[in-house]
Amino acid sequence: MLNKTLILENTAIKQLALKNKTVVAPMTRVSTKGDGIPTQQMEKYYQRYAKGGFGLIITEGTYTDRSFSQSYPNQPGITNDKQQKGWENITHSTHAAGGKIIMQLMHAGALSQHLSNTRGPSSIQPIRRMLEGYSKKQGQYPLPQAMNLSEIDEVINGFCNAAMRAEKAGFDGIEIHAANGYLLDQFLTDYTNEREDQYGGSIENRCRLTVEIITLIKNVVSRNFIIGVRISQGKVNDFNYTWPNGLNDGEIIFTALKNAGVDYIHIASEGKGFDHGCLTRNGESLPKLAKELTGLTIIANGGLDNPNEANRILQDKHADLVALGTGALANFDWPTRLQNDITITSFNPDIFAKGVTIEAQFKWEESTNAE
Ligand SMILES: Cc1cc2nc3c(=O)[nH]c(=O)nc-3n(C[C@H](O)[C@H](O)[C@H](O)COP(=O)(O)O)c2cc1C
Structure with a gap:
């Protein structure tokens, strides 16, 4: 039976108090003006989730360096003072509305739809085709060049500098995007990483870049600044991928992340629901394994805007x-609705008919409200 209290009761990640257990998942909205500087419209968009009662907001994936990290045109960055200042406005208004906010740090690697000259762990053509709606670049992804060790150092420095800037901008923490097929997931995944150095081969080696980033970030931010990591089996260009050794892979990955010192692990399900993305091919729960093995805070994702499903997972x-x-896109006030027994609106993909930007969403909302 639905136990609203279980979803809506107070909780915390380490010292970060949260008013409930609901989180806005990171969602790329490609809504800057090309300079990567967050806009007032983005401020309104993020503040709306805080006003709507979410316990925690995770921002869209934000690029970390000016070399090879940017995924999409108009994606926000955290690489210079102006971008940092733009984010500062967002953290202030989110906090003023009683919310908590964590920035997702993202490196696209071979899945960039912004660059033509891309980098990845190995020179392997990404499978399938670019995402529609995020960039004019469409069709096949370019063949990436394999990163050399100094380019890998640049990735690590980019994440560290970005984390320091995020703290200065007033974020409550950062989430390292190691999921959904982007750079860190490319290192982790067997078929996109054929390196023969310390970053390839065994699963421990394939986790190494993420582990090094976490370890170094811990040295440059304050003790109470939250460091999370997002991980997934599925990818934007391979929804059905599962870890070949299921729970055994999970055990190695989660242990490595815990030992590196993360405060939480966020397990994503790319688009098809918890049971599709968060279970091994034998049906075992990876989040449950992570929780039992590490004792860290675990965030689960995938179709959890259905309150019964959210309740079951908790x-x-x-x-x-x-x-x-998507449930938060359709209900910026999902926690308040649940609290007050207001009907939860199903996500309507038409919201993206004119693009995935916040502008397009707001216009679509206006037009549907006017009907
Ligand atoms: C418009 C859009 C943009 C997204 N951008 C990101 C992103 O920047 N980082 C990320 O980790 N996941 C991203 N995702 C994936 C979501 O965080 C989430 O994993 C996915 O929507 C499945 O959850 P749901 O069933 O609640 O929608 C995006 C999803 C959508 C719909």
């Missing part, structure tokens, strides 16, 4: 927090 101890993507 009740059955798969996770401590539930992250909503």
Whole structure:
């Protein structure tokens, strides 16, 4: 039976107090003016989730360096003072509305739809085709060049500098995007990483870049600044991928992340629901494994805007927090609706008919409200 209290009761990630267990999942909105500087419209968009009662907001994936990290045109960055200042406005207004906000740090690697000259762990053509709606670049992804060791150092420095800037901008923490097929997931994944150095081969080696980034970030931010990591089996260009050794892979990955010192692990399900993305091919729960093995805060994702499903995930101890993507787009006030027994609106893909920008969403909302 639905236990609203379980979803809506107070909780915390380490010292970061949260008013409930609901999280806005990171969602790229490609809504800057090309300079990567967050806009007032983005401020309004993020503040709306805080006003709507979400316990935690994770920002869209934000690029970390000026070399090879940017995924999409108009994606926000955190690489210079102006971008940092733009984010500062967002953290202030989110906090003023009673919310908590964590920045997702993202490197596109071979899946960049912004660059023609891309980098990845190995020179392997990404499978499938570029995402529609995020960039004029469409069709096949370019063949990336394999990163050399100094380019890998640049990636690590980019994440560290970005984390320091995020703290200065007033964020409550950062989330390292190691999911969904982007750079760090490319290192982790067997078929996109054929390196023969310390970053390839065994699964421990394939985790190494993420582990090094976490370790170094811990040295440059304050002790109470939250460091999370997002991980997934599925990818934007391979929804059905599962870790070949299921729980054994999970055990190695989660242990490495815990030992590196993360405060939470966020397990994403790319688009098809918790049972599709968060279970091994034998049906075992990866979030539950992560929770039992590490004792860290675990965030689960995938179709959890259905309150019964969110309740099940918490009740059955798969996770401590539930992250909503499309459900939050359709209900910026999902926690308030749940609290007050107001009907939860189903996500309507038409919201993206004119693009995935915030502008397009606001216009679509106006037009549907006017009907
Ligand atoms: C418009 C859009 C943009 C997204 N951008 C990101 C992103 O920047 N970083 C990320 O980790 N996941 C991103 N995702 C994936 C979501 O965080 C989430 O994992 C996915 O929507 C599944 O959750 P849901 O069933 O609650 O929608 C995006 C999803 C959508 C719909």
